[in-house]
Amino acid sequence: MWIDQRGSEILPRGECLRLVAVAAREGQVGRLGISRPGAPLVLPISFGYVADGVLVNLGPGRTADVVVGSLVAFETDHVDEASGEAWAVLVRGLATELADDEVERWRPSLPRPRVAHPGSRFVRIRPDVVTGRRFVATGSPEAPAPADPPAVPVAS
Numbered sequence: 001m002w003i004d005q006r007g008s009e010i011l012p013r014g015e016c017l018r019l020v021a022v023a024a025r026e027g028q029v030g031r032l033g034i035s036r037p038g039a040p041l042v043l044p045i046s047f048g049y050v051a052d053g054v055l056v057n058l059g060p061g062r063t064a065d066v067v068v069g070s071l072v073a074f075e076t077d078h079v080d081e082a083s084g085e086a087w088a089v090l091v092r093g094l095a096t097e098l099a100d101d102e103v104e105r106w107r108p109s110l111p112r113p114r115v116a117h118p119g120s121r122f123v124r125i126r127p128d129v130v131t132g133r134r135f136v137a138t139g140s141p142e143a144p145a146p147a148d149p150p151a152v153p154v155a156s
Helices: 014-025 062-067 100-105
Strands: 029-034 042-046 048-050 053-058 071-079 083-098 121-124 129-136
Touching: 014 048, 014 053, 014 071, 014 083, 014 129, 029 053, 029 062, 042 053, 053 062, 053 083, 062 121, 100 121
Parallel strands: none
Antiparallel strands: 029 042, 029 071, 048 053, 053 121, 071 083, 083 121, 083 129
């Protein structure tokens, strides 16, 4: 097990993908990050999961047009209030539109939209780079008290 300098456990790829699959099955929300001229765009989104990647459903328009064929980032996380355990997983990869046969094959794994009028473009995010961390959430009963920051000398 690897621990970073802030005490977070660095998760192996397999555990990261397992957590994404569980979050998808539980209907959690993720965030889709898109590179845009001027500023990045991050959108909350429902998602599904298959071994080949994260599945999202997009409506027609500029966002879907920008996402398809681009490198994107997808993030999901979870905090268990009872135990204080938290985790976050980031998936980065190429987004491609699903063909009709893929939509049919993966229908049980497609996201359950939370909006009244979901789109009909299904996109798979290939898990090229997958990273994640598990940690104790600050403010939970299990969390150690945060350390005071080191004193910084003031020039006179």
